[in-house]
Amino acid sequence: MAVISVRVPDELKEKMKKYDINWSEEIREFIERKIRDEEKSKLLDEIDAFLENVPELESGRATKLVRDSRDSN
Template sequence: MEVVSFRIPHELKKKMKEVDINWSEEIRKFIEAKVREYRKKKALEEIDIMLANLPKTEKGTARKYVREDRDSN
C-alpha cells in the first residue's frame, strides 16, 4: 500500500477524533468510488466519440433488417 497525506483544518481534525470511524478506510472507499465514477465517465465519452464516427444509416434500417431476418425463417 502507498501512503497519501493531505491537510485539513485543525477544527475538523478535532471533530474527527470525536467520532468512532476508521477514517483511512472511509477515505479509501471514497477515492475508489471516485476513480470508478471517473473511469465510467471517460468510457462513456469514448463510446460517444466512436458512435459519432460511425457511418450514418437511413431511418428504418434496423426495422428493415429485423423484417428480413424474420422473413428468412
C-alpha cells in the same frame, strides 16, 4: 499497499476525533468511487466520440437487417 497522507486543518482534525469512524476506510472508499466515476465519464466520452463517426441508417434499416438475419437462420 501504498500509503498516502492528507493534511486537514487542526479544527477539522479535532471534530474528526469526536466520532468513531474509520477515516482511512472512508477516504479509501471515496477515492475508489471517484475513480469509478471518472472512468465511467471517460468511457462515455469515448463512446460519444465513436458514435459521432458512425453513419446514420435510413429509417427502418436496422429493423430490416434484424429480420433478414432471423430469416436466414
